[in-house]
Amino acid sequence: MKPRPGELVAVVADLDVAPERLSRMLSTFTAREKARFYSFAQEQHRSRWGAARGTLREVLGAALGQAPADVQIRYGAHGKPFVDGLRFNLSHSGARALVALSVDCEVGADIELPRPRRTDDIARRFYAPGEIERLFKLSDAPARQAEFFRLWCCKEAFLKVTGEGLSRSTRSYEIELLPDGGARLLWAKGLPDAATRYSVYPLDPGSSYRAALVAESPPRPVRILGTPFGDTLAI
Numbered sequence: 001m002k003p004r005p006g007e008l009v010a011v012v013a014d015l016d017v018a019p020e021r022l023s024r025m026l027s028t029f030t031a032r033e034k035a036r037f038y039s040f041a042q043e044q045h046r047s048r049w050g051a052a053r054g055t056l057r058e059v060l061g062a063a064l065g066q067a068p069a070d071v072q073i074r075y076g077a078h079g080k081p082f083v084d085g086l087r088f089n090l091s092h093s094g095a096r097a098l099v100a101l102s103v104d105c106e107v108g109a110d111i112e113l114p115r116p117r118r119t120d121d122i123a124r125r126f127y128a129p130g131e132i133e134r135l136f137k138l139s140d141a142p143a144r145q146a147e148f149f150r151l152w153c154c155k156e157a158f159l160k161v162t163g164e165g166l167s168r169s170t171r172s173y174e175i176e177l178l179p180d181g182g183a184r185l186l187w188a189k190g191l192p193d194a195a196t197r198y199s200v201y202p203l204d205p206g207s208s209y210r211a212a213l214v215a216e217s218p219p220r221p222v223r224i225l226g227t228p229f230g231d232t233l234a235i
Contacts, residue, residue: 025054080163108161153212
């Protein structure tokens with residue numbers, strides 16, 4: 001489970017878990033995590049958030065050789081979480097979660113369940129000019145929408161790897177989706193070495209979900225696991 005040096009690990013997990021499993025996860029939470037869990041008014045949102053947090057604790061514990069309850073999650077600049085000896089990032093959407101792991105570089109993760117929305121309008125507002133130009137070369141609306149979500153995940157994962165979040169405009173950097181299914185960061189405002197400093201990995205987490213990882217490193221292998229651990233999913 002623990003990434004080897006020079007490797008990324010991504011774990012994809014289902015969040016619709018049995019009540020007994022959710023209860024076991026809840027028993028590993030800190031008081032702050034339990035308060036957040038109970039703050040959700042809607043049961044489905046509450047249980048999926050709890051399953052995502054519980055899965056994160058299980059994954060980190062497996063990687064660190066610790067019990068999930070013993071994992072000490074701390075927070076750095078801009079609120080980015082970390083643990084000693086491991087870099088990680090969590091994203092969840094709908095009924096799935098994605099956890100990215102590395103031992104030697106910062107990582108960002110994003111997973112999305114595409115929902116009907118006015119993606120063309122969103123792209124015009126939030127994408128960089130080059131991204132908009134390439135997107136609208138696709139005349140087929142369903143294909144353009146699919147490409148929109150692939151790019152959206154890559155862009156969100158970049159915001160998470162830097163830890164800047166909403167403090168950085170989504171128009172202040174540009175990502176290109178490649179014909180082979182890969183992607184690359186072309187430039188980022190304020191980061192003159194961005195194109196060589198970060199690597200982008202669009203992922204296929206199964207079903208209709210879209211996902212991506214971004215690592216602050218040159219390109220490296222990505223090992224993708226499902227839960228239970230050992231179930232390998234395809235990139």
